[in-house]
Amino acid sequence: MPTTLKDIAMAAGVSIGTVERALKNRDRINPQVAEHIRQLAKEMDYHPNKIASGLVNRSRKYKIAVIFHVSGNEFWDDVLKGIHRAEKKIKDYGVSLQLYFGKDFDVSIQLSLIDQAIAEGANAIVLVPINSPLIAKRIRQLHKENFPVVFLNSYLNRVPCLSAIHCDSYRTGRMAGMLVDRLSQGCGKVIALLPSSKVLGNNLRKEGIIEYFKAIPPTLTLEKIVELENIPDHDILTIQKELNAYPQVQYIIYCGDLDVFLSCMQRVNRKYTTIFYDLSPQSKKALLNRDIDVIITQSQQEQGYQAVNVVFQYLTSKTVPPKELLIDSQIIFKECID
Amino acid sequence: MPTTLKDIAMAAGVSIGTVERALKNRDRINPQVAEHIRQLAKEMDYHPNKIASGLVNRSRKYKIAVIFHVSGNEFWDDVLKGIHRAEKKIKDYGVSLQLYFGKDFDVSIQLSLIDQAIAEGANAIVLVPINSPLIAKRIRQLHKENFPVVFLNSYLNRVPCLSAIHCDSYRTGRMAGMLVDRLSQGCGKVIALLPSSKVLGNNLRKEGIIEYFKAIPPTLTLEKIVELENIPDHDILTIQKELNAYPQVQYIIYCGDLDVFLSCMQRVNRKYTTIFYDLSPQSKKALLNRDIDVIITQSQQEQGYQAVNVVFQYLTSKTVPPKELLIDSQIIFKECID
DNA sequence: CTGTTAGCGCGTTCAG
DNA sequence: CTGAACGCGCTAACAG
Numbered sequence: 186m187p188t189t190l191k192d193i194a195m196a197a198g199v200s201i202g203t204v205e206r207a208l209k210n211r212d213r214i215n216p217q218v219a220e221h222i223r224q225l226a227k228e229m230d231y232h233p234n235k236i237a238s239g240l241v242n243r244s245r246k247y248k249i250a251v252i253f254h255v256s257g258n259e260f261w262d263d264v265l266k267g268i269h270r271a272e273k274k275i276k277d278y279g280v281s282l283q284l285y286f287g288k289d290f291d292v293s294i295q296l297s298l299i300d301q302a303i304a305e306g307a308n309a310i311v312l313v314p315i316n317s318p319l320i321a322k323r324i325r326q327l328h329k330e331n332f333p334v335v336f337l338n339s340y341l342n343r344v345p346c347l348s349a350i351h352c353d354s355y356r357t358g359r360m361a362g363m364l365v366d367r368l369s370q371g372c373g374k375v376i377a378l379l380p381s382s383k384v385l386g387n388n389l390r391k392e393g394i395i396e397y398f399k400a401i402p403p404t405l406t407l408e409k410i411v412e413l414e415n416i417p418d419h420d421i422l423t424i425q426k427e428l429n430a431y432p433q434v435q436y437i438i439y440c441g442d443l444d445v446f447l448s449c450m451q452r453v454n455r456k457y458t459t460i461f462y463d464l465s466p467q468s469k470k471a472l473l474n475r476d477i478d479v480i481i482t483q484s485q486q487e488q489g490y491q492a493v494n495v496v497f498q499y500l501t502s503k504t505v506p507p508k509e510l511l512i513d514s515q516i517i518f519k520e521c522i523d
Numbered sequence: 524m525p526t527t528l529k530d531i532a533m534a535a536g537v538s539i540g541t542v543e544r545a546l547k548n549r550d551r552i553n554p555q556v557a558e559h560i561r562q563l564a565k566e567m568d569y570h571p572n573k574i575a576s577g578l579v580n581r582s583r584k585y586k587i588a589v590i591f592h593v594s595g596n597e598f599w600d601d602v603l604k605g606i607h608r609a610e611k612k613i614k615d616y617g618v619s620l621q622l623y624f625g626k627d628f629d630v631s632i633q634l635s636l637i638d639q640a641i642a643e644g645a646n647a648i649v650l651v652p653i654n655s656p657l658i659a660k661r662i663r664q665l666h667k668e669n670f671p672v673v674f675l676n677s678y679l680n681r682v683p684c685l686s687a688i689h690c691d692s693y694r695t696g697r698m699a700g701m702l703v704d705r706l707s708q709g710c711g712k713v714i715a716l717l718p719s720s721k722v723l724g725n726n727l728r729k730e731g732i733i734e735y736f737k738a739i740p741p742t743l744t745l746e747k748i749v750e751l752e753n754i755p756d757h758d759i760l761t762i763q764k765e766l767n768a769y770p771q772v773q774y775i776i777y778c779g780d781l782d783v784f785l786s787c788m789q790r791v792n793r794k795y796t797t798i799f800y801d802l803s804p805q806s807k808k809a810l811l812n813r814d815i816d817v818i819i820t821q822s823q824q825e826q827g828y829q830a831v832n833v834v835f836q837y838l839t840s841k842t843v844p845p846k847e848l849l850i851d852s853q854i855i856f857k858e859c860i861d
Numbered sequence: 862c863t864g865t866t867a868g869c870g871c872g873t874t875c876a877g
Numbered sequence: 878c879t880g881a882a883c884g885c886g887c888t889a890a891c892a893g
Contacts, residue, residue, distance in 0.1 A: 186584065187614055189886060200864045205888070213862055236574040236615045237886035240869045243572075244888095246524065276525055277574045279869090356858070363858040368705055397858075516854045520694070520701040520735075527870060538880045543872070551878055575870035578885045582872095617885085 188231040196229065197222050208233075239501065243279030247500045249493060250302035251311040251337075252285045254295060263465060264338065267489025275497045282493065283307065290383060292317045299323060309333040309496040314341050316385055333499055337492040338485070339384050340509075347499060348506040350492045352483045354386035357514050358393020361438045361460045362407075364479055364516065366397070368458055369405055369436060376431055377410045377438040378424060378446075387440070394438060408434055413441050424449045436460075439477075443467050447476060464517060472519050480517040487512050526569040534567065535560050546571075577839065581617030585838045587831060588640035589649040589675075590623045592633060601803060602676065605827025613835045620831065621645065628721060630655045637661060647671040647834040652679050654723055671837055675830040676823070677722050678847075685837060686844040688830045690821045692724035695852050696731020699776045699798045700745075702817055702854070704735070706796055707743055707774060714769055715748045715776040716762060716784075725778070732776060746772055751779050762787045774798075777815075781805050785814060802855060810857050818855040825850045 190208075194201045199218065206214045207222035208231075251268060253261060265284075272282045283305065285298040295315050302310055310327070314320055314336050321344045327334050333347045340349035365375050375398070382388040391410060398407040408431045413420045420441070428434065428449070439446055440462040450457070461468055464482040471477045491510055498504040528546075532539045537556065544552045545560035546569075589606060591599060603622075610620045621643065623636040633653050640648055648665070652658055652674050659682045665672050671685045678687035703713050713736070720726040729748060736745040746769045751758045758779070766772065766787070777784055778800040788795070799806055802820040809815045829848055836842040 186617075186619075191886075201887085202865070202889090203863055206863085209888090215862060218862090234615045234886050236577045237869090238888070239574045240578060240871095240886080241888045243869055277572045277870095279524075281524075359858050360856070363856060367856070368708075370706075370708060514859070516856070516859070518698070518701055518705070518854070520697050521852070521854070529870075539871085540873090540881075541879055544879085547872090553878060556878090572870050575885090576872070578870080578887095579872050581885055615886095 187234070188226075188229040189234070190231075193222065193226055193229060193231060197225055235502065239278045242501050243277075245279060247280045247308045248283060248306050249280060249309050249311060249496050249500075250283050250285060250305070250307035251493070252287065252295065252298050252302060252313065254287045254290055254313045254315050256286045256288055261485075263463075263485035264489040267486035267491075268493055270486070271490045271493035271497070275493065278497070278501060280497055280500065287315075290315050292319050295320060296323060299327075303332075308500060309335070309347075311335045311337050311492045311496060313337050314339055314344075316341065316383060333496055335492050335496050335506075338488055339386050342385065346508075348495050348508060348510055350488050350495065350510045350512065351386060352488065352514050353511045354389035355393040355396075357462070357481050357483060358390040358395075359397045360393075360481055360514065360516065361390075361462075362394050362397025362401075364460050364481075365436045365438065365458075366401060366405055368478070371402060372404045373406075373436055374431065374434045375405065375407045375436040375438065376427060376434045377407060378427075379410060379412055379438075379440050381412050381414055390440065413445075415441070417442060417445050420445050421448050421452075425452055428453050428455070443471060447471065450476065464515075469522060472517065473523055475519065478518070482515045482517060484512045484514060525572070526564075526567040527572065528569075531560065531564055531567060531569055535563055573840065577616045580839050581615075583617060585618040585646045586621060586644050587618060587647050587649060587834050587838075588621050588623060588643070588645035589831070590625065590633065590636050590640060590651065592625045592628055592651045592653050594624045594626055599823075601801075601823035602827035605824035605829075606831055608824070609828045609831035609835070613831065616835070616839055618835055618838065625653075628653050630657050633658060634661060637665075641670075646838060647673070647685075649673045649675050649830045649834060651675050652677055652682075654679060654721060671834055673830050673834050673844075676826055677724050680723065684846075686833050686846060686848055688826050688833065688848045688850065689724060690826065690850045690852050692727035693731040693734075695800070695819050695821060696728040696733075697735045698731075698819055698852065698854065699728075699800075700732050700735025700739075702798050702819075703774045703776065703796075704739060704743060706816070709740060710742045711744075711774055712769065712772045713743065713745045713774040713776065714765060714772045715745060716765075717748060717750055717776075717778050719750050719752055728778065751783075753780070755780060755783050758783050759786050759790075763790055766791050766793070781809060785809065788814065802853075807860060810855065811861055813857065816856070820853045820855060822850045822852060 190201050190204050194204045204222055207219040208226055285302060287294045287298055292315055296319060312334060321341050324334055324344050324346060328345045335347050336349040338351050340351060377394055379391055380387050409427060411423060411427050435457060437457045437459045439459055459477040461477040461480050464480050468480055472480055491512065495506040499506065528539050528542050532542045542560050545557040546564055623640060625632045625636055630653050634657060650672060659679050662672055662682050662684060666683045673685050674687040676689050678689060715732055717729055718725050747765060749761060749765050773795060775795045775797045777797055797815040799815040799818050802818050806818055810818055829850065833844040837844065
């Protein structure tokens with residue numbers, strides 16, 4: 186049976202309040218008594234009961250704001266799932282969530298959402314940051330004021346925050362390279378179709394891919410990297426053009442909109458082996474349908490969950506999270522889910 | 524702010540106690556009042572606060588027994604990690620864990636451990652069941668007495684239980700076949716070295732492997748399946764013999780002791796591509812060292828965690844888990860962890 | 862500096 | 878059949 190404050194109080198011959206002050210290092214307490222109590226607590230292996238303090242915390246009614254940089258699409262659905270899973274867990278502790286959606290990477294919208302969240306009484310912010318000096322400045326300012334900010338799914342270079350939750354994009358890049366390498370037995374030609382580098386993670390992933398191909402024998406080559414612009418019609422044309430320009434390519438590394446990819450495949454009428462990024466109901470279907478061959482997931486759901494969880498822990502028990510929380514990616518073949 | 528019993532009581536003009544009885548369907552309550560309160564609770568979106576009831580439950584001091592079929596080895600270390608992670612979470616709720624270790628699949632030991640656990644006041648049992656009629660009989664009996672039993676990592680055919688937590692062994696078998704298929708580009712010869720079928724999951728995995736190779740073109744063939752006996756010296760000789768008997772084999776599917784495998788590799792002095800089962804610190808090292816090529820994890824840690832969690836939920840909030848909880852497996856290459 | 866007390870939401874028990 | 882009250886462990890506010 187775990188030790189309670191009461192147990193320690195009895196053992197030390199003091200009151201429960203004194204024990205609490207000693208262990209929480211509050212002032213107005215005799216240093217000697219405090220030391221004795223701390224000693225005793227260690228001996229008796231005391232650990233505060235989190236659910237009891239949770240009950241108390243409930244009356245504090247913390248609010249966490251979650252701010253996105255765009256409005257929903259299939260990508261964010263998965264993040265939201267994780268966030269709602271976390272919400273379910275923390276609402277018993279009296280912590281509530283408020284979601285704010287930006288639009289198309291618009292910096293001024295994101296800035297005003299931050300202000301709005303704070304005006305509406307947020308005690309912490311989970312943010313998918315847009316890579317802009319204005320946002321960076323605002324976050325620095327908040328951090329200086331000790332206002333907790335957690336980056337979700339991306340981060341800002343040299344901008345301090347409570348924690349940044351994302352996946353190791355560089356690694357996922359290398360993983361894609363590795364998969365092509367293994368599936369091709371080290372022999373063939375590859376093209377990479379990637380999103381524009383507006384978001385930092387995309388850049389890192391590209392680096393990972395490039396580095397992997399640099400380090401292997403030249404029997405397998407990365408012929409070209411194409412940056413997409415997230416404008417479907419435009420991207421479809423670009424991809425078609427590039428695939429026609431490199432007719433010997435058999436392997437594609439693709440990160441972007443699935444529908445765009447499928448359209449292209451229909452039009453070029455050639456068979457590729459494709460490494461695709463991010464699991465979603467749609468990409469799952471494409472995998473089962475053999476339209477794509479492997480998916481590298483970036484565990485969006487887990488990222489969403491952890492982002493909320495980290496601020497929750499911080500608010501309710503002052504647990505300081507690691508500056509960076511890397512969520513594992515996974516490799517998924519058809520046979521893993523059919 | 525979530526609704527509480529008090530809120531409903533005020534809204535209904537009754538006392539907290541009455542509301543509680545109505546919602547928990549206890550007797551000694553006016554059916555009409557009860558119905559009205561239930562209605563009101565739905566409208567006000569009432570959900571009981573789990574941490575508050577947890578605090579109350581604490582005084583009940585539930586005990587969960589976890590019974591293993593063998594004594595520790597590197598395989599179980601990972602399960603134990605998951606179990607201890609769960610223990611940490613549930614101890615605040617006044618639920619404690621007691622571990623019991625059997626020996627070498629010995630049925631009579633497992634039977635006596637079950638008796639011992641119950642004698643020592645266990646309120647539920649998590650069991651790695653040995654595939655034996657005696658165990659089956661005992662579990663049936665317990666189930667009839669409404670004593671909660673959860674199977675961990677395996678299960679017994681046609682034996683009812685609260686829940687069985689394991690991975691889809693058949694699928695992991697197919698996944699190994701698929702990996703060889705993709706890595707070999709559908710061309711080559713394979714040998715499978717598997718543990719004896721004393722445990723049901725092993726059998727299913729074997730089936731999965733066999734089925735996969737049945738369904739593909741005969742350019743890739745499963746030359747032989749060897750059943751190991753978990754006796755290192757003996758197994759090493761067996762493996763050496765078989766590898767020499769099939770000199771054209773280039774691909775190995777291996778489930779068993781890593782040291783045995785590494786010894787064999789040193790002795791045969793030939794290069795294989797190996798699909799290995801189960802992630803552990805040791806197998807991780809072997810992967811990084813390129814002694815093995817891919818690991819299929821069966822998420823032992825997650826299984827251990829979920830097994831404890833499921834009984835915890837059941838004991839503290841009568842949540843009936845699904846009869847079967849399949850934990851996802853994962854595919855891990857060197858580049859995923861280096 | 863220290864002790865006491867109220868109360869977080871729920872479950873139970875006892876008195877009406 | 879229903880209301881009132883206590884206690885789970887912890888925190889915070891207040892009294893000494």
